[in-house]
Amino acid sequence: MRGGEALARMLKAYGVGPIFGMGGFQLLPFYRAAKELGLQHHLTDDERSGLFAADAYARVSGRPGVVDATLGPGATNLVTALVESLNAGIPIIAIVGDTHRAHSWKNMTQETRQLEILQPAAKRVIRVEDPSRIPELVRHAFAVATSGRPGPVVLAIPEDISHGEVDYPGDAFWADPTALAAPSRRTAPSAPDIERAAELLSRARRPLILAGGGVHLSGAYEPLMTLVERHGIPVAHTLSGKGSIPCVHPLSVGLFGRYSRIANELLEESDGLLVVGCKLGEIATKRYVLPDPGTPTVHLDVDPDEIGRWFRTEVSLWGDARCGLESLLTALDEPQGRAEYGAEVARRHAEWRRKTQPRYASTEQPINMARLIGELNAVLPEDGVLVADGGFASHWAGLLFDTRRAGRHFVTDRGFASIGYGLPGALGSQLAMPDKGVVGITGDGGLNMTIGGLETARRVGTPFTLIVVNNAASGYVKALQHAVYGPDFYQSSDLTDLDYAALARDFGCAGIRVENPADLRSALTEALAERSVPTVVDVVVTRDPAAMLPGVDSRTQPIKAGDRPA
Numbered sequence: 001m002r003g004g005e006a007l008a009r010m011l012k013a014y015g016v017g018p019i020f021g022m023g024g025f026q027l028l029p030f031y032r033a034a035k036e037l038g039l040q041h042h043l044t045d046d047e048r049s050g051l052f053a054a055d056a057y058a059r060v061s062g063r064p065g066v067v068d069a070t071l072g073p074g075a076t077n078l079v080t081a082l083v084e085s086l087n088a089g090i091p092i093i094a095i096v097g098d099t100h101r102a103h104s105w106k107n108m109t110q111e112t113r114q115l116e117i118l119q120p121a122a123k124r125v126i127r128v129e130d131p132s133r134i135p136e137l138v139r140h141a142f143a144v145a146t147s148g149r150p151g152p153v154v155l156a157i158p159e160d161i162s163h164g165e166v167d168y169p170g171d172a173f174w175a176d177p178t179a180l181a182a183p184s185r186r187t188a189p190s191a192p193d194i195e196r197a198a199e200l201l202s203r204a205r206r207p208l209i210l211a212g213g214g215v216h217l218s219g220a221y222e223p224l225m226t227l228v229e230r231h232g233i234p235v236a237h238t239l240s241g242k243g244s245i246p247c248v249h250p251l252s253v254g255l256f257g258r259y260s261r262i263a264n265e266l267l268e269e270s271d272g273l274l275v276v277g278c279k280l281g282e283i284a285t286k287r288y289v290l291p292d293p294g295t296p297t298v299h300l301d302v303d304p305d306e307i308g309r310w311f312r313t314e315v316s317l318w319g320d321a322r323c324g325l326e327s328l329l330t331a332l333d334e335p336q337g338r339a340e341y342g343a344e345v346a347r348r349h350a351e352w353r354r355k356t357q358p359r360y361a362s363t364e365q366p367i368n369m370a371r372l373i374g375e376l377n378a379v380l381p382e383d384g385v386l387v388a389d390g391g392f393a394s395h396w397a398g399l400l401f402d403t404r405r406a407g408r409h410f411v412t413d414r415g416f417a418s419i420g421y422g423l424p425g426a427l428g429s430q431l432a433m434p435d436k437g438v439v440g441i442t443g444d445g446g447l448n449m450t451i452g453g454l455e456t457a458r459r460v461g462t463p464f465t466l467i468v469v470n471n472a473a474s475g476y477v478k479a480l481q482h483a484v485y486g487p488d489f490y491q492s493s494d495l496t497d498l499d500y501a502a503l504a505r506d507f508g509c510a511g512i513r514v515e516n517p518a519d520l521r522s523a524l525t526e527a528l529a530e531r532s533v534p535t536v537v538d539v540v541v542t543r544d545p546a547a548m549l550p551g552v553d554s555r556t557q558p559i560k561a562g563d564r565p566a
Helices: 003-013 025-037 047-061 079-088 114-121 131-146 159-163 191-203 214-218 221-231 263-269 321-331 339-360 369-379 392-400 422-432 444-450 453-460 475-485 500-506 517-529
Strands: 019-022 041-043 065-069 092-098 124-127 152-158 207-211 235-237 252-255 272-276 297-301 315-318 385-388 410-412 438-443 465-470 510-514 535-540
Touching: 003 025, 003 131, 003 152, 003 159, 019 047, 025 041, 025 092, 025 152, 025 159, 041 453, 047 065, 047 079, 047 092, 047 410, 047 422, 079 092, 079 114, 079 152, 092 114, 092 131, 092 159, 114 124, 114 152, 124 131, 131 152, 152 159, 191 272, 191 297, 191 315, 191 321, 207 221, 207 263, 214 321, 221 321, 235 263, 252 263, 252 339, 252 392, 263 339, 272 321, 297 321, 339 369, 369 392, 369 465, 369 517, 385 392, 385 422, 392 410, 392 438, 392 465, 392 475, 422 438, 422 444, 422 453, 422 465, 438 444, 438 517, 444 465, 465 500, 465 517, 500 510, 500 535, 510 517, 517 535
Parallel strands: 019 041, 019 065, 065 092, 092 152, 124 152, 207 235, 207 272, 235 252, 272 297, 297 315, 385 410, 385 438, 438 465, 465 535, 510 535
Antiparallel strands: none
16 A cells, blocks of 8 residues: 555554644655545645644544644644644644655755754654555654654655555554553653652642642642642642633632732742642743742752752652652641631632622623633533633733633643634634534634634534634734833734624624624623634734733733833
8 A cells, every 4th residue: 555545544553633734745645545544634715724623623522633734834834733733742743744854955846955944843753764654653753753752753644655655564553552541651750759748748838839731741639639628728820721620619829920819929028839730931920030940949850851940859759640649648648627728718709709800790891801701701611612822812821711620621732822823723622522612712823823724614513602802913022012102102012903703704604793792691601602613703902001911901900110021
């Protein structure tokens, strides 16, 4: 058979879900075999969006996402999305066409040094040099993508490998069952390190857990919840770690870092931290001023390079989050209720809700972002998923949206924080859970980048809801310009005020424009009930740059110098 068919047979053996891509000559045999074998393949509006969709599919399903791209511009269009998956630890198999080996470096059409370009954007790049090794190298790609800290693997298929014929033995096309989902290999921290961590946490009177996206990657929900409830330890989370425990749990203290409900104050007062699957990056640490350098800290991470990268760690736990937490539970055999600490957390929660309730109930026009997220909290089912685009949308949703179950019910592209993820992310999430409610939230700038994805979504038949935060601006940039330079300086941050609901209808989707906050709930309810086509809910939100960022209102709370971008 041809090499392209061998590749398709291996993907079939791994039971992959939807494949996203745009074909080219190099991979034609793969496309033909994919159709004949019944693989689910979707043409996307561009390769970056295809990989964003695959990334979201992988986050929600736990299985590797798959994307393909043709030689040259197809392959290089993957770079931004590959870096997102690499930084976020998402298992991806990215198949790219490559030049015919007999004609490489003779200025073939669309030829470039693509593998060198892709190398730093991927966990591994594998170029197939012998067609007989396709089954072996596909197995290796899945093993690398799903083991350790997961990530994207690029599998490059030269034209002559794809089109060439090879006799394969009958038993060639088998899959390693341990690599069907991430994490495929689990390692536990050493027993002496676990004992030291347990001793540190036992001494703490005000311990705090900082949960990152690694909790989701490991599926560490059950031991984390047991640790929280048995020992009375509150949990703060990053944007990627939202949903590590339900946001509505009494000991969930919300987002910490640049945006915070009550978590930052607890973090500053803590005498013992347990950092789980969290890189302690810029946003989570308010540009490296949190936590306090003197706070005793245990850091549990599957990637040893993240432990002690910039913050002093007393106890390093190298291993899988779930295994590490299970070991900690065994070592912490005496329950510590910390009832007084829990009561204090409850009081702070109540005070935060009292102060923010006016925003949730705001009748302002244009619409206040807190009112929008509040209405979304009210209508999205607890088993649904909210997909938040980078920048403006993810910060508001990260701070104010409440997950009601543990799990990946909030998806956002914080690995690279590119805008343009909202629409394809909603598409991939809906394919991962076709019977559940999926809502994407994006800015008008983000949708402008990917609006062709509405055609893809309609053709594929994914009935998600896409909320467009329409502020006629690149909102995050405009808000920062206002906060740093004041109201007299705006440069290249304004957009045309478009009716995205009308544009959605032109694509054959449903479209609802909302200008009055009183209409939000009915519009969102109607959109979630629509199960035949995607629905765009175009929400006209505040145009005031002083009120565009959550918790950063220059009229009452200016950005501090340490928070300003360089």
